Every structure is written in structure tokens, then in C-alpha cells.
Amino acid sequence: MSGPSAGLPDPAVLPAPLAGLPVAQVGILVPDLAAGVATWSALLGKDDWLIYTYGPDTVPHLAYRGEPGRFRMRVALAGSAPQVELIESLEGPSIYTEWISEHGYGLHHLGFRVPSAEKTIREVTASGVALLQSGSGYGQGGDGGFAYFDTQDSVGLIVEAIEVPKRRRPSEPLPRGRR
Known part of the structure; x- marks a missing residue:
């Protein structure tokens, strides 16, 4: 079973720049x-x-609902096709703290890889879909970006455009419980 009847987003309801792209990431709040x-x-x-x-301190350009962002989160990434991303919200306000207040923990977003987060933001917002939160410059070369869009009404959750940096910073050690 596939399509909306299986609880999966119909590609026709995704913003045009993301429609037809494979789901690259499943984001889960923990x-x-x-x-x-x-x-x-x-x-x-x-x-x-x-x-x-x-x-x-690690993402030079953060924005939340059109204002400078001051949120912090810790993420864990595993696998591919799709990658699983676990997100622990450390400080807000952010779309993570909003979601947790409204829906609790669990499935939060589907991510799609794009060549340019900036270009995707322009195209998606021009189509009338609101940008909720974004960040850029977290790669070792100052590249890399992410943008979350408000697709809750059409998709049932948030969608993210992900511009993977050419080189990521080294992975951190796994924390031992909440800090």
C-alpha cells in the first residue's frame, strides 16, 4: 500500500522544489x-x-520564524536512504520546542537533499509555503544549510531541505544522558 492511504506524503503536496526527490532523512525528536x-x-x-x-556557536546563520535564532540542539545521524536523525532540543524557542509542546516526542520531519538550501528557500517561499527555521555555514568550509518548511497541513508534518556540507566537522562523543 502506498500514497496518502498509507500515511505517506503524496509528492503532489510537497513544495515544487522538493517534489519527486527521494526522502533522504527521517527526523525524530527525543x-x-x-x-x-x-x-x-x-x-x-x-x-x-x-x-x-x-x-x-557552531552554525553562523540561524533563523527562527524570521528572526535571528538562538536555539541549540544535539543530533545523532545514522544510516542512509533514508538517514535517521534523532534530535534533542537543548534550548529554544525553536520548531522542536513548538512541536514537543503540541505533539510530544516522535516523528517530526522528512528531509530532502538539495544542492542549495538558499535557492530552495527562495523557491519554496515564493510558492507560498512558510519558512519556519533555518541555518547555514556549519560545514568545515562554511557551507551546508538546512531549512524547515510549514507543510503540516499538506503533508502532516514538517519538511526539511538539506544542503549537506562538503566536509562535516568531526563527530562528537555521545553524551551520557541529558545535560
């Missing part, structure tokens, strides 16, 4: 990253997680 990694490692049979903390 209350504690270390516990989330333990649970999802057992579920996926994987333990090769990459860990990153993102915030004003």
Missing part, C-alpha cells in the same frame, strides 16, 4: 539523545552514529 541512540540502535541494528551539537 527527550534524551543517549537514550534515543540506545533505543534506535537496537531497532535499526546500527551503532555507527555521528553526533553534532548545533547552535549559535
